[in-house]
Amino acid sequence: MRLLQARLLTDENISPKVVEYLRNIGLDVLDTKEQIWYGTEDEELINRAYREQRFILTHDSDFGTLAINQGKPCYGILYLRLRSLKSTNVIHVCERLFHKDIEIHPYTIWVIEDTRVRIRYLMKNEP
Numbered sequence: 001m002r003l004l005q006a007r008l009l010t011d012e013n014i015s016p017k018v019v020e021y022l023r024n025i026g027l028d029v030l031d032t033k034e035q036i037w038y039g040t041e042d043e044e045l046i047n048r049a050y051r052e053q054r055f056i057l058t059h060d061s062d063f064g065t066l067a068i069n070q071g072k073p074c075y076g077i078l079y080l081r082l083r084s085l086k087s088t089n090v091i092h093v094c095e096r097l098f099h100k101d102i103e104i105h106p107y108t109i110w111v112i113e114d115t116r117v118r119i120r121y122l123m124k125n126e127p
Contacts (some may be wrong), residue, residue: 001099001101001102001103001105001106002101002102003008003097003098003101003102003104003105004025004026004027004098004101005028006025006027006054006055006104007028007030007052007054007055007075007080007087008022008027008028008029008030008054008055008056008057009029009030009031009032009045009048009049009052009054009055009056009057010022010029010030010031010032010056010057010058011032011045011057011058011059011060012032012033012037012038012058013058013060013085013088014031014032014058014059014080014090016031016033017087017091018087018090018091018094019031019034021091021094021095022057022094022112023096024058026058027098028064030052030054032045033054034056042060042062042063043066045063045074046063046066046067046073046074047073047119049076049084050073050074050075051076052075053075053106054075054076055075055076055077055078055104056074056076056077056078057078057080058077058078058079058080058097059080059081059082059085059087059107060079060080061079061081063077063079064077064079064111065108067109067125068109068120068122073085074107074109074122075106075107076106076107076108076109077102077108077110078107078110078112079109079110079111079112080093080112081111081112081113082112082113082114083114092100093098093114097112097117102121106120107121107122107123108121109122110123112125
């Protein structure tokens with residue numbers, strides 16, 4: 001699938017301005033804050049995203065820990081590991097990434113840094 005076709009679940013640490021930007025470029029975004037899922041355990045969110053085939057967009061490395069170290073089933077993670085988490089910077093990085101509209105595969109973790117992207121492939125797990 002193309003990156004612009006990915007369905008996302010945004011963690012509560014993602015700014016509403018970023019969520020709005022992602023929707024404006026046509027992405028299907030389920031936002032944790034809008035669903036009033038404040039304080040929901042990461043494990044519950046990773047399970048929901050897996051069931052709904054959504055990539056989790058987050059600034060939190062704990063999702064990767066759940067998927068890699070604990071073997072939790074995970075559809076995919078877009079981990080924004082940026083120097084500045086200001087919404088303007090996050091949107092700028094997302095613009096560069098989504099403008100490329102590259103191929104994205106389920107069962108991957110994308111570590112998105114200011115100047116590079118690293119991809120780790122996960123084994124497909126059944127919940």
